[in-house]
Amino acid sequence: MPGVDRAEASRTAHGELLLYNPLAEHALDEAIDLLALPPAARVLDVACGRAEVLRRVAARYDVEPAGYDADRALVEAAPAELNVTVAERPPDGTFDLVICIASSHALGGFPDAFGALHDLVEPGGQVLLGEGYWRRPPTEEYLDALGGATADELSDYQGLMRAGEDAGFTPLYASVASDADWDRYEWTQILNSERNGHPVLRERAQQARRRLTMPGGRDTLGFALVVLTRHA
Numbered sequence: 001m002p003g004v005d006r007a008e009a010s011r012t013a014h015g016e017l018l019l020y021n022p023l024a025e026h027a028l029d030e031a032i033d034l035l036a037l038p039p040a041a042r043v044l045d046v047a048c049g050r051a052e053v054l055r056r057v058a059a060r061y062d063v064e065p066a067g068y069d070a071d072r073a074l075v076e077a078a079p080a081e082l083n084v085t086v087a088e089r090p091p092d093g094t095f096d097l098v099i100c101i102a103s104s105h106a107l108g109g110f111p112d113a114f115g116a117l118h119d120l121v122e123p124g125g126q127v128l129l130g131e132g133y134w135r136r137p138p139t140e141e142y143l144d145a146l147g148g149a150t151a152d153e154l155s156d157y158q159g160l161m162r163a164g165e166d167a168g169f170t171p172l173y174a175s176v177a178s179d180a181d182w183d184r185y186e187w188t189q190i191l192n193s194e195r196n197g198h199p200v201l202r203e204r205a206q207q208a209r210r211r212l213t214m215p216g217g218r219d220t221l222g223f224a225l226v227v228l229t230r231h232a
Contacts, residue, residue: 004198004200004201007070007071007073007074008073009193009200009201009204011071011074012192012193012196012198012201013189013192013193013201013204013205014189015188015192017189019052019101020049020102021101021102021130022182022185022186022223023177023181023223023225024181027177027181027225028053028056028225031128031175031225031227032053032056032057032060032128033060034227035057035060035097035126035128035227037057037061037063037096037126038096040062040063040064041061041062041064041096042063042064042066042093042095042096042097042122043058043064043065043066043096043097043098043099044066044067044068044090044091044099044120045065045066045067045068045082045084045099046067046068046090046098046099046100046103046106046107046120047068047069047070047100047103047105048067048068048069048084048099048103049071049074049078050074051065051067051069051078051082051084053099053101053128054067054078054084054099055078055079055082057097057099057128058081065082065083066082067082067084067099068084068085068086068087068088068089068090069086069087070087070088070106072086088106090107090116090120094119094120094121094125095120095121095122095125096121096122096125096126097121097126097127097128098117098121098125098127098128099127099128100113100117100129101128101129101130102131104129104131109153110131110132110153110154110155110160111155111163111166111167114163114166114169115167117167117169118167118168118230121230122230123230123231123232124229124230124232125229125230126172126227126228126229126230127169127226127227128225128226129164129224129225129226129227129228130223130224130225130226131154131160131223131224132154132221132222132223133154133156133160133221133222133224134151134154134155134156134220134221134222135156135157135219135221135222136220137151138151138220138221139214139216139220141214142214142216142217142220145207145208145210145211145214146207146211146221147207154221157176160224161174161226164226164228168230168231169228169229169230169231170228170231172227172228172229173226173227174224174225174226174227175224175225176223176224176225177222177223177224177225179218181223182218182221183218186208189204189205189208190208190209193208
């Protein structure tokens, strides 16, 4: 792994985690059960990785699935029947459901991604969104440990919901990752990165430990799962 890139580092750190985000699987499954999709619904998963969320939707409903991701290694690991392709941009057309979980960066980042999602979803269609938010204002030290992020890259919980409404959506349902969910997600990546031993991975682990153990570090970043419907 002499020239490890960001995608490879992420794959190694996540290891056997099914979801590349802190959501609990049961929380995701509960939200999927609430979608009430019509037969043969067209579903798109944005920057879907191995398409675990799309797989769960397709197992629950009769759908026409599609997904895309820029990481070829993850795409090749996705089930063939889900029609996942290597791409950096979404396909043409509109969909009954668009999944965008921890992948708003692929649509221009928050809050611009809401505009892109509005264009991808049929009127009356739905978005299954997973997005970060600030539980408390981040300190400069925290942002530095997060990789040089800026405070305006996310909003608070109220601002997240308001951004969706401003883009023409109505939030229908939401849940948030718990402290235990975050601990499992973050510390699993730290463990995998340290055991790999590559300097890039160990630096990643060091930054994560710094972020989690600084005062207020476990109380700064949140992650929400939201079901929204586009106004007809």
